[in-house]
Amino acid sequence: MINYKKLLVVIDPTTEQQKALKRAVLIAGKTGASITAFLSIYDFSYEMTTMLSVDERETMRQAVVDDRTEWLTELLSEQIDDPSLAVDAKVVWHNRPFESIIYETIEQQYDLIIKGTHEHSGLKSVIFTPTDWHLMRKAPVPVLLVKEHDWPEQGQILAAVNVGSVDTEHASLNQKVTHTALDFARTLNGQVNLVNSYPGTPVNIAIEIPEFDPASFNQSVKNHHIDAMKTFASTHGIDMTHCYVREGLPEDVIPTVAEKLDAELVVIGTVGRHGISAALIGNTAEHVIDMLDCDVLTVKPDGFVSPLQQK
Structure with a gap:
């Protein structure tokens, strides 16, 4: 069963339909977890009012926070029918939403961040990194990014693993991704x-080395990954009929298999990236997310420390 006790739900102030909140209610209803609906707001114009004193600006900011808190409290009362759920509303003033979410997660020790997401244009994603991407890289807890796909009973959950690698970090992350997927499967049937x-x-090897046999090499690589998958799957009680070993890039293979299964959730491991590599390359989770028509749960390796915890 899922062992998340405290859920932090990121509220989208631009819409009345809060799909992240809906997903949190479903999880909390099955696990008894508490929910905090979190809204980060900021208006630069309030910081530029030089005619006002510091105290007067603070009073104005607090008035806005109080107004949004009232709106959020009313929204929760309208959208949550189960009186047994423990639900709080929290509104903060912060100029960087992803930082406010992560700081809140660290300070209050939340187990899971849940946020609605939508498509990002390719160019915009490179120049203006979306909050989703910051959370995937830097949040110290799993992040559930919610799309429109329903979570039916007896649905399909897809865990993305890298069983062909001998790297110990990959091996550890494979275990964590699979255990997380199994926990969700037990909770959601x-x-x-x-x-x-x-x-x-x-291609360049085949061109540069005439005696190289690409077909034989390709079959050898495929067999290695299939054998590794059989060993890995058997240790987790997963039948090979539910295992998919495909040639290609993860960002192509994972969405293709997810669509074939009509998966409700994809669980994927992600590691933090910083600097140029974060801006230009990103990682598999970031490439995959916009191509999926279902929720994505990203998990970090054990021992991951958020860069915001180091400040």
Whole structure:
């Protein structure tokens, strides 16, 4: 069963329909977790009112926070029917939403961040990194990014693993991703599937080395990954009929398998990236997220420390 006791739900002030809140209510109804509906607001014009004193600006900011808190409290009363759920509303003034979410998570020790998401245009995603991406990289707890897909009973859950790697960090993350998927499956009465991609034969090798046999090499790589998947799946009680080993990039293979299964949730491991690599390359989770028509749960390796915890 899912062992999340405290859920932090990021509220979208631009819409009345809060899909992240709906998902949190479903999880809390099955686990008894508490929910905090969190809204981060900021208006630069309030900081530029030089005619006012510091105290007067603070009073104005607090008035806005109080107004949004009233709106949020009313929204919760309208959208949550179950009186047994423990639900709080919290509104903060902060100029960087992702930082306010992570600081709140650290200070109040939340177990899971839940946030609604939508498509990001490719160019905008590179220049203006969305809050979603910051959370995937820097949040110290799992992040559930919610789309429009329903969570039916006996639904399909897809865990993305990298079983062909001998890297210890990948091996540890494979375990965590799979255990998380199994926990959700037990809680939601769903079925866990595993997906693993492997690279095709590099074209330049086939050109530069005439005696190289690309077909034989490709089959050898495929067999290695299939054997590794059989071993990994068996240790978790997952039948090979629910395992998918496909040639290609993860950002192509994972969405294709998710669509084939009509998956309700994809669980994927992610590691933090900073600097140029974060801006230009991102990681698999970030490439995958916009191509999926279902929720994505990103989990970090054990021992991950958010860069905001280091400040």
